[in-house]
Amino acid sequence: MFAYNNTEVVIMTIRDRGVMKWQFAFGHPELIKGQRDLWRDQERMNKPIIDEDQAEEFDLRIQYATEYNHAVKLTVWNDGFTSVITGRVHYVDPITHELRIEVKAGEFERVAFDSVVGVKVVD
Incomplete structure (x- = not known):
């Protein structure tokens, strides 16, 4: 006090x-x-609209990367978000419309054709 x-x-x-x-x-x-x-x-964002010219350019880049064994950087749209997957194209499956990307040695990811919104050849 x-x-x-x-x-x-x-x-x-x-x-x-x-x-x-x-x-x-x-x-x-x-x-x-x-x-x-x-x-x-x-x-969240809307899925980008891919026109025929862009789809054809993506196909050519994937074909080039597969033929010369180069890595690709795929931008994939999934449920409103985009993610980037980097790896080598192991197989293009025309029946299931999927790409099989080898991310690491022995690890593969399947990516649907419709979800790809960007393709860049890394090597």
């Missing part, structure tokens, strides 16, 4: 609730998941 002009002033320590005040936000995982889904949906 302090005396100030014949008046007692009591200094009290402030009791903070600490972690408890954040407990509501982190206690409901469905709210957090909903917020993440909302942010993810805002980042």
Whole structure:
């Protein structure tokens, strides 16, 4: 206690609730998941339209890379997002309309023709 002009002033320590005040936000995982889904949906984009000339250019680049065993960098559209796959073209399957890309030695990824939105020959 302090005396100030014949008046007692009591200094009290402030009791903070600490972690408890954040407990509501982190206690409901469905709210957090909903917020993440909302942010993810805002980042989605429409699939780019590939015209015939671009599709033919992609085919020529894939054919060139297959013939000379060069690596390709494919830009793949999937559910509103694009990803990049880099590897060598192992096989072009005309029946299932898929490319088999060898990403690492012995590891393959299948990519549908319709999902490819960009092709670049790396080597």
